[in-house]
Amino acid sequence: MSLMNNLSTSMISSSSSPFLAPISFNSSRTQSVTVPPKSISLVKCVSTPQEQQTAYKTKVSRNANIAKLQAGYLFPEVARRRAAHLLKYPNAQVISLGIGDTTEPIPDVITSAMAKRSHGLSTLEGYSGYGAEQGEKALRAALASTFYGNLGIEEDDIFVSDGAKCDISRLQVVFGSNVTMAVQDPSYPAYVDSSVIMGQTGQFQKDVEKYANIEYMRCTPENGFFPDLSTVARTDIIFFCSPNNPTGAAATRDQLTRLVKFAKDNGSIIVYDSAYALYISDDKPRSIFEIPGAKEVAIETASFSKYAGFTGVRLGWTVVPKQLLFSDGFPVAKDFNRIVCTCFNGASNISQAGGLACLSPEGFEAMQEVIGFYKENTKIIVETFNSLGFKVYGGQNAPYVWVHFPGRNSWDVFSEILEKTHIVTTPGSGFGPGGEGFVRVSAFGHRENVLEACRRFKQLYN
Ligand SMILES: Cc1ncc(COP(=O)(O)O)c(C=O)c1O
Numbered sequence: 001m002s003l004m005n006n007l008s009t010s011m012i013s014s015s016s017s018p019f020l021a022p023i024s025f026n027s028s029r030t031q032s033v034t035v036p037p038k039s040i041s042l043v044k045c046v047s048t049p050q051e052q053q054t055a056y057k058t059k060v061s062r063n064a065n066i067a068k069l070q071a072g073y074l075f076p077e078v079a080r081r082r083a084a085h086l087l088k089y090p091n092a093q094v095i096s097l098g099i100g101d102t103t104e105p106i107p108d109v110i111t112s113a114m115a116k117r118s119h120g121l122s123t124l125e126g127y128s129g130y131g132a133e134q135g136e137k138a139l140r141a142a143l144a145s146t147f148y149g150n151l152g153i154e155e156d157d158i159f160v161s162d163g164a165k166c167d168i169s170r171l172q173v174v175f176g177s178n179v180t181m182a183v184q185d186p187s188y189p190a191y192v193d194s195s196v197i198m199g200q201t202g203q204f205q206k207d208v209e210k211y212a213n214i215e216y217m218r219c220t221p222e223n224g225f226f227p228d229l230s231t232v233a234r235t236d237i238i239f240f241c242s243p244n245n246p247t248g249a250a251a252t253r254d255q256l257t258r259l260v261k262f263a264k265d266n267g268s269i270i271v272y273d274s275a276y277a278l279y280i281s282d283d284k285p286r287s288i289f290e291i292p293g294a295k296e297v298a299i300e301t302a303s304f305s306k307y308a309g310f311t312g313v314r315l316g317w318t319v320v321p322k323q324l325l326f327s328d329g330f331p332v333a334k335d336f337n338r339i340v341c342t343c344f345n346g347a348s349n350i351s352q353a354g355g356l357a358c359l360s361p362e363g364f365e366a367m368q369e370v371i372g373f374y375k376e377n378t379k380i381i382v383e384t385f386n387s388l389g390f391k392v393y394g395g396q397n398a399p400y401v402w403v404h405f406p407g408r409n410s411w412d413v414f415s416e417i418l419e420k421t422h423i424v425t426t427p428g429s430g431f432g433p434g435g436e437g438f439v440r441v442s443a444f445g446h447r448e449n450v451l452e453a454c455r456r457f458k459q460l461y462n
Contacts, residue, residue, distance in 0.1 A: 068196050068201070069196055069204075075099045075189075078424065079099065082094065082418070085418050093452075094422045095424070095453045097381075097423060097441050097442045097443075098425055098442060099426065100245070100306075100400070102309040102311050103309075103444050103445050104373060105309065106308055107308070108366075109362045110308055110363050110366065114353050117354075118350050118353075121350075130345055131346045132346060134159050134346070135158070135317070136160070136349070136356075140158045140317075141155045142355075142356055143155075143158050143355075148287060151289040151290060153289055153321065156322075158319050159319075159340055160315070160346070161316045162314040162316065162344070162348070163305060163314050163315065164273060164303040164305070164318075167301045168273070168301060169190070169194045170340065171299065171301070172195060173198070173339050174335050174339050175237055176198070180200065180213060180214075180234075181195050181237040181238070182214070182215035182235040182237070183214060184219045184239070184240060184241060184244060186219065186247065186428060186435030187244070191239040192211065192214060200214075209429070210433060215233050219244070220434060221391070225244065225249030226252075229258060232262070234268065235266075237268065238259070238268050238269070239273065240259060240270055240272050241274075242256070242285075243280060246440040248393060248401065249397075249398075250284045256290075257291050260294050260298065264293060270297055272288035272298050273300075274286065274287060274288070274300055274302045277302065280397045281397055282397065284397065287300060289321070295323040296321075299324065299332070300319040301318045302319075304354075306444075308354070308358050308363075308370065313351050315348075315354065374399045374443050378400075378443035379395070381443055381450065384454040384457055385401065385403050390405075390461075400441070400442055401441045401443065402440055403438060403441060405437055406437055408437055410436055411427045411430075413425075413427065417439070420460050421457065423457070425440060425441050425442075426439065427440075
């Protein structure tokens with residue numbers, strides 16, 4: 001299917017929100033911005049073992065839950081291997097289609113707003129210090145109308161944050177250590193790792209590559225990357241990401257309706273991660289709150305990171321509807337508010353000015369152009385692997401291409417690609433045992449790098 005076909009969307013009648021309306025990408029942005037190659041410095045990995053033991057030890061015992069974590073967070077591990085590769089091949093032109101960091105400049109309409117706010121801080125009239133922990137009223141209102149128009153989500157249900165990953169951890173603090181949780185397998189590693197750190201799990205079981213006490217909901221090509229809920233055990237919390245990182249699969253309205261019913265029947269809370277919602281090209285739901293009844297069972301977390309290149313700027317939001325209650329009737333939003341006020345002092349006022357600019361008509365259009373650019377990258381990657389005879393998933397509604405290497409070990413394929421092409425990908429098994437035999441290729445990259453990477457893939461696998 002052509003990209004333009006992919007991008008044409010059908011109208012969602014329930015809303016007048018620009019977010020829910022069909023996306024039309026301005027295809028004029030076909031050239032990537034050429035930037036001088038970055039000097040590649042070694043990436044420090046938190047999981048790197050300390051080579052030298054210090055002689056003195058404190059009397060503080062290590063958090064036993066953190067000690068349960070395996071090897072290190074996936075992406076630092078990928079970065080560590082990339083750094084090792086660069087030590088081996090110092091002159092290699094390494095192309096990173098690995099960790100999923102954005103590469104294209106932030107549109108000027110957005111940075112101008114941040115610059116203006118920033119300069120204002122140097123004036124008496126423009127200075128502001130701590131803001132509301134939940135975010136600025138104007139931004140919360142703009143988020144509500146842009147992304148949740150007619151869905152019954154109100155400004156005060158929205159908590160502005162420094163990103164979805166940070167909110168995932170704050171939500172875990174709200175839930176505490178006594179809850180059980182389910183994740184899609186494979187899934188974005190922050191759900192599992194934060195659960196382990198909170199003490200919700202048992203030890204890692206090497207034979208099955210899973211932590212005890214987590215329900216892994218297998219998502220494979222065979223089940224259309226949507227779990228067979230009849231085989232899923234009840235848990236308190238269900239993390240669900242759509243469009244999914246890493247598989248790129250976006251759940252249908254029918255699937256999400258089943259998920260909401262499953263949660264309601266079990267008295268569970270869904271944490272719905274919609275960090276890639278704007279990449280959806282067809283009529284699949286962009287928000288869990290498009291599903292009737294979801295406000296009583298779901299929280300949604302979202303981010304400007306992959307829409308506007310805010311991975312470094314840091315801005316996201318989480319929706320906790322006031323209708324969502326704990327078993328004793330206490331509103332989840334009140335506890336989340338308490339954690340936000342205790343553990344976080346509000347998103348940067350400069351970032352929030354940027355976020356507001358993203359939601360202006362010009363900003364929204366510019367943001368969609370950036371997304372359209374990455375989607376064209378995705379198409380190039382998908383076509384490359386298709387032409388080489390690989391089975392490829394995702395890509396249509398997400399900036400990730402999920403390439404199948406049946407019967408092979410993901411880390412072996414990762415190493416083969418890195419060794420022979422100097423391209424960094426991400427091994428599927430890093431996202432859970434269900435990712436074994438797959439490699440994730442990210443579409444975040446300058447156009448010339450994506451084209452060069454595809455040329456190298458063709459050389460390797462032709
Ligand atoms: C599914 C998913 N959720 C959350 C995040 C983190 O987003 P943020 O940059 O807002 O913390 C990512 C980043 O890659 C992601 O893939």
